[in-house]
Amino acid sequence: MSVAEPRRIVLFRHAKADWPQVTDHERPLAERGRTDAAVAGRKLADTGIPFDLALCSTAIRTRETWKLAVHEFPHRPKTVYEERIYEASPGELIALLNETTDDVQNAVLIGHNPGVQGLAEILAGSSEGDAGERMNRRGFPAAAFAVLSFEGPWKGLEPGVATLLDYWAPTE
Template identity: 70%
Template sequence: MSADTPRRIVLLRHAKADWPDVSDHERPLADRGRADAPAVGLKLAETGITFDLALCSTAARTRETWKLAVQELPHRPKTVYEERLYEASLGELIALVNETPDDVHDLLVIGHNPGMHALADALAGRAEGDTLARMARSGFPTAAVAVIGFSGSWKSVEHGVGTLLDFWTPKH
């Protein structure tokens, strides 16, 4: 693939989690999260993006979000449960993206805040329409989706490389 290969990275923050008496890593989705996760799947399907790879945090709430969302997709991508996504810093997230094989055109990352918001902010050097303003206004709430396009290899992903193409949050 050439250096100008168009690619997309889609960042998904897990749906709303519950706060039972368990470790943070084992927190399940709340009722609202279980309702929002399939809606996220429908939104992902509406984008028309056929994901080649999904990287999902090993936390219970991200795995549950993905399990409910993926059922709405017309094509189930290869999924890798990546423990490094849990509590990852911005630098660690960029390093993970840089490890993506070059045969992947479209990557989905299911993770946590503040990392998902920080990564979307860092990668989006440009934005279509009011997407950046909408993301800034709402933050990056649970079940939010950011779609970022860029050209080049995954190894070249760094601050400002992409265009924020879409930003979506469930309506409450």
């Protein structure tokens, strides 16, 4: 795979979580979250992006979101559950993505706010169409995702190098 081919990274926030009497890491999805995760999965499948890798936080709500979303995909990518995603800053997420091997062309990261939204804003040096305007207007609610593209190796992923291609969020 040539590093000259554009790579795509999807930043996907977990769906709406419930608030039972458990630690934050153990919070499950709410009923609405289960519905939105499946819808987000269909929307991601509709992009036609053939994901090679999914990096998912170890938190229960992210694992449940990914399980419901990936069920909608025609091809299930390799999934790595990564504890460093939980409560990660945008800089920590960039460092994690920089470790991705260059045989991975397209990846999805399933994580949490404020890290996921911050990362989308930091990476996007430009945007196509109204994707940036929609993301700025909506923020990054539960189950939202941003599709970004960049050129070069994963270790070259840094602030401002990507183009925001698309943004989706469930309706309230």
